[in-house]
Amino acid sequence: MRSTRAVIAAAAALSLTLTGCSAAAGGDKSGKTGLVIWADDVRGKVLKPFAEEFGKANGIKVKVETHSPDDLQKDFIDASQQNEGPDVLVAAHDWIGNLVQNGTIDPVQLSQKQKDALDPVTLKAVTYDGKIYGTPYARENLALIRNTKLAPKAPKTIEDLTSTGRKLVAKHKAKDVLSVQVGDKGDPYHMYPFFASGGGYLFGTNKSGEYDPSDLGLSKPGAVAAFKKIAKLGADKVMKTSINADNAIPLFTEGKTPYLISGQWALPKVKKAGFDYEVSAIPGFSGGKAATPFVGVQAFYAASKGKHKTMASEFVTNYASTDKLSKALYKADPRIPASTSVYQSVSKSDPDVAAFLAAAKGGDILPSIPEMSAVWDPFGKAEAAVLDGKDPTKSIKDAAKSISDAIKKNK
Amino acid sequence: MAAVRSTGSGTTAGLLVKIAVLSLSAAVAVWALMPLIGARDWVGTAIVVAATAALFYVYLSPRRLAAKYLFPGTLLLLAFQVVPVLITVSTATTNFGDGHRGDKADTIAFVEAASVEQVDGSPTYTLTPAVNSSSGELTFLLSDAKGRAYSGDREGLSTLDADRVRRVGDKIVSAKGFRVLSATQIASRDAEISGLAVPTGHGKGIRASGISTAYEGRATRVYHSDCDCVTDVKTHHRWTADNAKGRFVDAHGKALAQGWRVNIGASNFVKVLTDPSVRGPFLGILVWDLVFAVASVLLTFALGLVCALALNHPKLRARKLYRAAIVLPYAMPAFGMLLVWRDMFNADYGLLNSLLGLHIEWFGHTTSARAAVILINLWLGFPYMFLITTGALQAIPQDSMDAATVDGASAGQRFRKVTLPLILIALTPLLISSFALNFNNFNVIQLTTAGAPFNSGSAAAGGTDLLITYTYSLAFGGGGADYGFAAAISVFIFLIVAVISAISFRTTRRHEEVYR
Numbered sequence: 001m002r003s004t005r006a007v008i009a010a011a012a013a014l015s016l017t018l019t020g021c022s023a024a025a026g027g028d029k030s031g032k033t034g035l036v037i038w039a040d041d042v043r044g045k046v047l048k049p050f051a052e053e054f055g056k057a058n059g060i061k062v063k064v065e066t067h068s069p070d071d072l073q074k075d076f077i078d079a080s081q082q083n084e085g086p087d088v089l090v091a092a093h094d095w096i097g098n099l100v101q102n103g104t105i106d107p108v109q110l111s112q113k114q115k116d117a118l119d120p121v122t123l124k125a126v127t128y129d130g131k132i133y134g135t136p137y138a139r140e141n142l143a144l145i146r147n148t149k150l151a152p153k154a155p156k157t158i159e160d161l162t163s164t165g166r167k168l169v170a171k172h173k174a175k176d177v178l179s180v181q182v183g184d185k186g187d188p189y190h191m192y193p194f195f196a197s198g199g200g201y202l203f204g205t206n207k208s209g210e211y212d213p214s215d216l217g218l219s220k221p222g223a224v225a226a227f228k229k230i231a232k233l234g235a236d237k238v239m240k241t242s243i244n245a246d247n248a249i250p251l252f253t254e255g256k257t258p259y260l261i262s263g264q265w266a267l268p269k270v271k272k273a274g275f276d277y278e279v280s281a282i283p284g285f286s287g288g289k290a291a292t293p294f295v296g297v298q299a300f301y302a303a304s305k306g307k308h309k310t311m312a313s314e315f316v317t318n319y320a321s322t323d324k325l326s327k328a329l330y331k332a333d334p335r336i337p338a339s340t341s342v343y344q345s346v347s348k349s350d351p352d353v354a355a356f357l358a359a360a361k362g363g364d365i366l367p368s369i370p371e372m373s374a375v376w377d378p379f380g381k382a383e384a385a386v387l388d389g390k391d392p393t394k395s396i397k398d399a400a401k402s403i404s405d406a407i408k409k410n411k
Numbered sequence: 412m413a414a415v416r417s418t419g420s421g422t423t424a425g426l427l428v429k430i431a432v433l434s435l436s437a438a439v440a441v442w443a444l445m446p447l448i449g450a451r452d453w454v455g456t457a458i459v460v461a462a463t464a465a466l467f468y469v470y471l472s473p474r475r476l477a478a479k480y481l482f483p484g485t486l487l488l489l490a491f492q493v494v495p496v497l498i499t500v501s502t503a504t505t506n507f508g509d510g511h512r513g514d515k516a517d518t519i520a521f522v523e524a525a526s527v528e529q530v531d532g533s534p535t536y537t538l539t540p541a542v543n544s545s546s547g548e549l550t551f552l553l554s555d556a557k558g559r560a561y562s563g564d565r566e567g568l569s570t571l572d573a574d575r576v577r578r579v580g581d582k583i584v585s586a587k588g589f590r591v592l593s594a595t596q597i598a599s600r601d602a603e604i605s606g607l608a609v610p611t612g613h614g615k616g617i618r619a620s621g622i623s624t625a626y627e628g629r630a631t632r633v634y635h636s637d638c639d640c641v642t643d644v645k646t647h648h649r650w651t652a653d654n655a656k657g658r659f660v661d662a663h664g665k666a667l668a669q670g671w672r673v674n675i676g677a678s679n680f681v682k683v684l685t686d687p688s689v690r691g692p693f694l695g696i697l698v699w700d701l702v703f704a705v706a707s708v709l710l711t712f713a714l715g716l717v718c719a720l721a722l723n724h725p726k727l728r729a730r731k732l733y734r735a736a737i738v739l740p741y742a743m744p745a746f747g748m749l750l751v752w753r754d755m756f757n758a759d760y761g762l763l764n765s766l767l768g769l770h771i772e773w774f775g776h777t778t779s780a781r782a783a784v785i786l787i788n789l790w791l792g793f794p795y796m797f798l799i800t801t802g803a804l805q806a807i808p809q810d811s812m813d814a815a816t817v818d819g820a821s822a823g824q825r826f827r828k829v830t831l832p833l834i835l836i837a838l839t840p841l842l843i844s845s846f847a848l849n850f851n852n853f854n855v856i857q858l859t860t861a862g863a864p865f866n867s868g869s870a871a872a873g874g875t876d877l878l879i880t881y882t883y884s885l886a887f888g889g890g891g892a893d894y895g896f897a898a899a900i901s902v903f904i905f906l907i908v909a910v911i912s913a914i915s916f917r918t919t920r921r922h923e924e925v926y927r
Contacts, residue, residue, distance in 0.1 A: 311597075373891030
């Protein structure tokens with residue numbers, strides 16, 4: 001009796017299983033997707049109508065999937081590894097080194113005509129190891145944004161900026177001299193203009209103009225000199241760790257600081273604040289070099305492990321480079337268009353875009369070599385330490401040692 | 412009752428449940444088997460088959476009563492406790508991380524594919540994908556800027572007579588003997604099109620760049636299996652495979668960016684023990700980590716106990732309301748609360764300094780930063796301790812308290828001699844697990860101070876770095892990920908916590924024996 005029951009149970013279980021399996025197999029076929037594009041939340045939204053248009057013209061379903069900007073790179077690499085990644089990625093150019101060393105993106109074959117239509121700096125930024133890895137559509141950099149009611153004149157030097165700011169603080173018209181994000185762990189990207197003005201650099205360049213990881217500027221005397229000047233800014237309370245990524249822009253838009261150092265992404269919030277502002281170059285130390293910011297580039301990439309590589313390369317090479325898309329992306333997110341003709345047409349009605357471009361004059365391209373990942377953490381910590389009053393010489397030397405050790409180890 | 416019934420699925424309902432659960436497990440097994448068989452992973456296949464067979468045997472057999480109870484627990488223990496530990500240990504013996512993710516074949520394929528370069532001075536073609544009407548072979552119909560037309564397939568390139576093609580602008584729209592592919596057809600033959608390189612001699616080939624243009628390119632870096640090396644076609648530069656490290660290295664010791672995953676034995680463990688950036692600050696971090704974990708447990712327990720005692724007084728009104736209020740921090744998402752606390756401790760804009768009229772740079776000095784994170788953790792953790800001590804208090808029999816009162820014990824004596832020992836017997840295991848959790852409390856540090864303050868820019872630890880946050884910044888600092896190294900560190904942290912927990916449990920057992 002019992003064994004009969006067991007047989008019935010086994011038979012029923014197996015038949016149910018088979019039904020389940022055939023249903024699952026049927027589901028798989030209908031789930032076949034078309035071209036998949038990954039972007040962050042902001043750009044994903046803008047891209048959707050264009051992606052659909054591309055899909056309609058080319059007889060393929062196109063899906064735009066958005067990811068949080070903090071997770072996009074890791075998600076993309078992990079998913080590519082599992083062969084579950086997208087066909088096209090939209091991201092900043094400084095990821096290229098890491099994406100390439102993990103074998104996740106393919107070079108893009110732009111024609112001479114397509115190359116000629118682009119700002120040469122953007123083309124250089126997406127070039128890694130002699131190959132073009134992405135189609136750039138916009139560039140971005142930091143600049144000084146000032147509240148013209150509080151500070152009518154653009155400062156020529158940091159000392160200028162400090163004295164104007166201090167007068168305003170003394171008159172209780174402002175709470176702080178300058179809003180530039182630092183945070184407890186430091187923020188090398190926002191510190192870099194001051195570092196450059198003080199005489200520091202990150203990596204030297206080789207004969208072909210690409211960054212050379214064996215020439216680390218942080219271990220050179222210029223870096224120490226720059227950090228001494230940055231330490232002074234900390235002692236003078238011009239730069240402080242209490243201003244971070246969360247409160248830097250609000251402090252400025254609430255009128256608590258006359259100056260803000262930020263990028264194009266701050267502009268929508270600044271405009272909403274409703275006061276008059278002007279964008280100008282970041283001032284350098286008096287007698288120092290120019291305070292040049294990093295130049296970053298936003299681009300489209302074709303995934304190596306994509307399932308629709310022909311369509312992906314059509315999208316990245318021939319569709320993403322069109323002026324129409326470039327203009328739409330500019331409207332959604334006012335960064336400097338990489339297409340020179342689009343730049344010329346939008347800069348007529350937008351003085352900010354021209355001012356940001358002028359502020360980037362002489363700026364270094366944000367390094368995209370994988371060795372850069374060893375730099376961020378120690379470099380930022382050194383900044384935070386110095387602004388909290390620790391010894392600048394020791395801080396930057398220790399950072400340089402950590403970084404060069406890490407670079408050597410990873411080789 | 413349940414035990415009697417389960418000997419043979421006595422009821423129809425029991426039988427139905429059994430069928431449902433077994434079929435579900437079989438379905439899961441089949442679902443898991445398909446990709447395993449597809450990937451020819453026979454070890455994985457064998458494990459799944461064996462586990463499923465064992466499951467069916469145990470539950471369909473009328474005997475094996477003990478196994479019926481032990482089987483699911485053992486299976487889940489293996490799947491969720493033992494296997495992750497084994498995976499961590501095995502990852503620790505590899506160089507898995509950025510630049511070393513795939514296998515060697517993947518790496519070679521990528522190096523060759525990424526080296527494809529447009530041949531100098533070669534024209535760009537306007538492309539029309541088509542098929543040969545007679546052979547069905549995929550063919551590229553190409554036209555260059557000078558108006559010449561070609562057809563190319565995997566055999567080679569041939570010219571097309573101008574009278575055989577019709578074009579609109581530069582693009583060929585039809586050609587005799589060929590059927591032009593529609594957009595949908597192109598989309599469905601995607602992989603075939605991107606894989607075709609029409610050979611033009613000397614390793615060169617015409618490849619599609621999208622669906623409307625084509626270029627003549629060639630792979631400038633080629634792998635040779637005889638020398639196990641990659642050479643550059645133009646410069647004859649050579650990178651030889653270093654199979655111990657999983658990368659291609661040239662004569663100057665410079666490696667190609669792409670590498671592959673290899674087994675590197677105990678190197679990661681040796682690195683943890685010998686690397687000055689780990690070894691140097693290790694002792695200091697360990698001591699602070701212990702202080703943080705012990706202080707967190709003791710303080711949260713003390714505060715939780717005080718609140719529980721106060722709210723346990725039978726004459727207190729609205730006890731439930733107070734209890735609900737105390738449990739609130741426990742009910743709120745810790746993630747958001749940590750960020751709120753971080754902002755409250757902000758030196759210039761924080762609520763704390765402005766309320767108290769202070770100018771303390773909380774996260775700028777080691778002592779104040781440490782006090783701050785312990786305070787934050789106290790706030791987050793005491794409701795939990797309150798809950799469990801309330802439970803333990805209510806379980807203390809009233810007669811032992813009465814007996815102590817009759818013996819003339821004061822309130823203080825009753826607490827020390829009766830209440831506390833009885834609570835501790837029940838709660839010590841929870842306190843030990845709370846210690847283990849706080850020892851690795853990544854969120855509380857990472858989301859508040861992020862390890863600050865830092866004494867310099869070295870990778871040396873910050874004032875509030877725990878072992879877990881410090882090693883996280885070493886293994887993943889800035890964006891480069893080194894999973895092998897991270898796994899090795901995890902193994903060490905696991906050992907430390909295991910040893911401490913084992914010692915604590917041993918000591919407690921001795922205590923319990925005294926009370927028995």
